[in-house]
Amino acid sequence: MNLTGATRLNVILGDPIAQVKSPNGVTQAFADRGHDGLLAPVQVGVEDLGAFLAVADRLKNLDGIIVTVPHKFACFKHCRSASERADFLGAVNIMRRRPEGGWHGDMVDGLGFVGAVRAQGYEPEGKRALLVGAGGAGSAIALALVEAGVRELAIHDADHKRRDDLIQRLNALGRATVEAGSPDPTGYDLVANATPAGMRPGDPLPVDAGKLTPDTFVGCVITVPAVSPLIDAARRRGCPTSTGTEMYQALQSAMVDFLLAPQAASPLAASERA
Amino acid sequence: MNLTGATRLNVILGDPIAQVKSPNGVTQAFADRGHDGLLAPVQVGVEDLGAFLAVADRLKNLDGIIVTVPHKFACFKHCRSASERADFLGAVNIMRRRPEGGWHGDMVDGLGFVGAVRAQGYEPEGKRALLVGAGGAGSAIALALVEAGVRELAIHDADHKRRDDLIQRLNALGRATVEAGSPDPTGYDLVANATPAGMRPGDPLPVDAGKLTPDTFVGCVITVPAVSPLIDAARRRGCPTSTGTEMYQALQSAMVDFLLAPQAASPLAASERA
Known part of the structure; x- marks a missing residue:
């Protein structure tokens, strides 16, 4: 890249x-798409986020903010408008400056998961899915699967x-039947793990893998x-799969x-806050 | 470069x-020296500088700040300690975070000029110099020539x-005879232009070039x-020269x-403020 003073600034906060x-x-993807932009890492503590965002509002060459732990909920509150899915989740992982002022936020973590599944040629529409984990990532994936x-x-x-x-709120959308599950994947077309189980040696598997059949997609x-x-x-059981790295690649593209x-204008049916 | 979240952040403010x-x-020079660092451009207005610096104090991965117009004087005031030359000029163009907290500032614009002269094999020591321009850049160059x-x-x-x-303050250092000059370069070994004269077509020359002799170095x-x-x-008159671009290269290295x-520890005989 040819980084200059004219390069537009974006930051990732965490x-x-x-x-x-x-x-x-992201910086490479900007260049590939013909945009002179940079994504710079900025380490901001929870106690400093408010002051940082107040300054970010006024930085003249700052176009976008990617948000990671622990700021996703606080940054949602700072957005002037947000996508429907960010409103549902009460969190954003990305913000861009609006032409009319303030920030527009979205939460695309779930799109990364669904994008990785589709990148393998598997279509979630009409399927029965089992999701393990209802935390931040799990909630975003649950909503993306319903969408x-x-x-x-x-x-x-x-x-x-x-x-x-989470089940109650997803059911209120009226778009899919959402219910409590178990670690037993029997009968599901698509199984999604949104827990950290497997990051450390000796972790138990998040689902009973012995019951997986080769027609089940596992992400x-x-x-x-x-x-x-x-x-x-x-x-090993012959299932098609998508990995976290593939999810991350799809997420970066989103x-x-x-x-x-x-x-x-801000896309999607955006909520507008005072 | 391989930009990651571990890449240390530096910003240029203007x-x-x-x-x-x-x-x-600068980013390339970091890599060449084996340092995983980035210099990102940040556009901060005068009215926002105080809030920006208060946040910068607390950003955990921000190591250094390069300062350009119009912030050199205000940033000097924000430094906890500064080099003697920055104290003399009341300005900084660069700051680094001190291990003991706060920022240490320096003003190396003048080093860029002297570095470019020396890079051409010319040694200013013991010479008679004429400087045109006593503004920000000129003051820094004047001090660097005296040093x-x-x-x-x-x-x-x-x-x-x-x-x-400027003459009075430089003479108070007791290191060289400093006096008022004119656009006539006759009798000087080294001539320095620190004015913008020549940036626009039709600008008058800052010195009477017809009186330059081939033994005069012109920067x-x-x-x-x-x-x-x-x-x-x-x-055209056979003088050795150094250009603004060569000054900029030496400045970047400094x-x-x-x-x-x-x-x-903070180097040079650093002043310490409350």
């Missing part, structure tokens, strides 16, 4: 920040309160190791799409 | 910012008050055009030296 990979990929048109979605999480709360959010124990078990979207 | 060239060169050991320094500026004020701060009318005239200096 604390810690050293683990993020997107500065290189992608799954017929049924079962959600398993040891925290029954957050599981049932996982874990990027380290590149092939998680669940993905490895699924492949992020660049969002940041470079035409700036005539 | 308003406007699109004209600066250093993000690419480089010129025997005499004559300063010409249409603004007699700022010329005489200029102008980068656009790459060969300023003064440099062109000097070369900046990277400063940003990557060992962090055990």
Whole structure:
């Protein structure tokens, strides 16, 4: 890249920040699409986020903000407008400056998962899906699966309160039958792991892999190791799979799409806050 | 470069910012020296500088700040400590985070000029120098010439008050004879232009080039055009020269030296503010 003072600035905010990979990929994707832009890592503590965002509002060459842990909920509150899915989740992982002032936010983590599944040639629409994990990533994936048109979605999480709360809110959308699930994948077309189970040696598998059949698609959010124990078990049983790295690649593409979207108006049916 | 979340952040602050060239060169120089660092452009208005610096104090991955127009004087005031030359000039063009907290500032614009002269094999020590222009760049160059050991320094500026004020303060250092000069270069070994004269077609030359002799070294701060009318005239008369672009290259090297200096303690005889 040819970085100059005219290069448009975008930042990724998190604390810690050293683990993020997107500065290189997003900056390269900008160049590939003919945009002179940079994604710079910025480590901001929770206690400093408000002051940072107040300054970010006024930085004249800052176009976009990618948001990671622990700022996704606070940044949602700072957005003047947001996509329907960000409103549903109460969180954003990406913001762009609106031509009319303030920031427009979206939450595309779930699009990354669905994008990775589709990149393998598998279409979630009309399928029965089992999701393990109802936390931040799990909630985003659950919503994306419902938006992608799954017929049924079962959600398993040891925290029954957050599981049932998510189920209730998803059912209120009236787009799919959402219910409580278990680690048993029997009868599901698509199985999604949105828990960290498999990142450390000795972790239990998030689902009972012995019951997987070769017609079940298995997706996982874990990027380290590149092939998680669940993905490895699924492949041994002949299942098609998508990995966390593939999810991340699809997510990065969705992020660049969002940041470079035409700036005539905020897209999607955006909510507007005072 | 391989930009990641672990890449250490440095920013160049200015308003406007699109004209600066250093993000690419400094980032490349970091890589050449084995440092995983980035210089990102940030456009901050005068009215927002205080809030920006308050946030910058607390950004955990921000190591250094390069300062350009119009922030050099205000950023000096924000530094906890500064080099003697920055104290003398009341301005900084570069800051690095101190291991003990706060920022250490320096003003290396003048080093760029002297570095470019020396890069041509010319040694200012013991010479008689004429400087045209006593503004921000001129003041920094005047001090750098005195620090480089010129025997005499004559300063010409249409603004007699700022010329005489600078002369008085430089003489108070007791290191060289500093006096008022004129556009006549007769008798000087080294002639320095620190004015914008030559950036626009039809500008008058800053010195009477018809009186230059081939033993006079002529340096200029102008980068656009790459060969300023003064440099062109000097070369036609057989004078050795240094251009604004060569000054900029030396300046960039001095900046990277400063940003990557060992962090055990603030170097130079640093002043410490409350």
